[in-house]
Amino acid sequence: MNRFTIRPEPHTQCSACPVRGLAWFEPGSQEDAARREQLRSTQYQAPTGQILFQEGDTLRRAYTLFSGWVIRYKVLKNGQRQVLSIALPGDFIGYRADFGAPLDYSAVAATPVVLCSFSEYNIETLMQDDPTLTRKLIQIQCQQAQECRLRLSYVGQAPALQRFAMFLCELTTRLSQRGIDITQPIDIPLNREDIADAIGVTSVHLSRISADLRKKQIVDCRYNRLIPKDLEALQRLAHDND
């Protein structure tokens, strides 16, 4: 497996981290964060397209995504890929209760990324020293499970247009939480196939659906750019009130 490189010094300080409010280290004061920083092993960086880990690996670490976008996915035996989620800055990836067990999904960088790495041992130590971090970790797991259930429900039951609307709603909401103005055009580092694999359709069919949304003046999502036109209509479509 390819290694990613250690990010050049100076590394970011947890006490001044712009995404801490969304991340595992959210609880506590700046001093708490600074103290914990000693147990953050290293910051890594990786280029677009770099596979961060693969299903089946036994990686004894987990990462907080500091910057960039990461695609979590599974590949079926028939070669089809299901995109499980899009990880954005602050998201915790690769964690398992048992680091001895192999990972059940893969992750690839959709942009250049910076990752804050935590070794198994340091995660254990952090949780023993600070029960609020244990609590936060449980909350993160619950949140991820909840998001997965939501995706399962719409991938299983909704027609393609509604699935796409739900995907875009979730994405814009999460981008908005990260301070991005979702009324302006947004660069989206996902191609047609990434999004198609997330909502369980082919990229060809996604193109047609995307054209529908454009003609209806709801969103224009083409060539890695998302131009919201009528976010309320998008939400109505996602939540099936029309």
Add this chain to the structure above:
Amino acid sequence: MNRFTIRPEPHTQCSACPVRGLAWFEPGSQEDAARREQLRSTQYQAPTGQILFQEGDTLRRAYTLFSGWVIRYKVLKNGQRQVLSIALPGDFIGYRADFGAPLDYSAVAATPVVLCSFSEYNIETLMQDDPTLTRKLIQIQCQQAQECRLRLSYVGQAPALQRFAMFLCELTTRLSQRGIDITQPIDIPLNREDIADAIGVTSVHLSRISADLRKKQIVDCRYNRLIPKDLEALQRLAHDND
């Protein structure tokens, strides 16, 4: 919301619990289990079809399923139901990191069930008293998230026949873990619609697929009974090696 009834005394003892090995109280000795039992609020029972909780409820408790089957599901705004998972004895249902937040899914009894109830306060107390229970809880959450990711991947990407095979494989594996002989006919308290809603097809189409598997002498799954004929072929089908 309907209440379920308190199970008549005597309640089961955690120290002698037949499903403890699969449940939250798994870690530790029989004495540990007996001590913890004081913080298990009550045992409840509910008949087939009873809704245990609904999406949107703010239930300040969680349950270990002691006996029976429970269907976890979400209902979309368009009325479609996605079955998220089938809970079997030992499974932990209704837990969230924040009991103040509303539930994101519903649960209904597929058989008469007995539930071991835990109040929010008692869960907190148990976890503070015993870090191994915190650890086990994290493990349960990770496991549930992992199962959800697996289902998302096959519901999103596999054709209906393979989805059904995967569903049956998962079910037989879990029944086998609970001591059921899966080479013999098994009563399955799920109707066509339950299974169809789990794998994201209509019950009509599931009937056709089920007929295929029967004709191929792989499994006979009709009228709430599962008769395995060739479990290896089923697994091959589920894992797409043919």
Add this chain to the structure above:
DNA sequence: CGTTAAGTTGAAGCGTCTCAAGATTGGTGG
């Protein structure tokens, strides 16, 4: 047995997929 709910089967229609040709974009070098 007769009744009812659930499951099965058939036929037609729709949504999505496949394959293939054209259009758009961003990068590269003249």
Add this chain to the structure above:
DNA sequence: CCACCAATCTTGAGACGCTTCAACTTAACG
């Protein structure tokens, strides 16, 4: 600055899988 290229995206036409609706069959239960 423009021509060209490769990769990605869009569009069209036909095929296939799944859904819908409706009639029939089977199982469960008094």
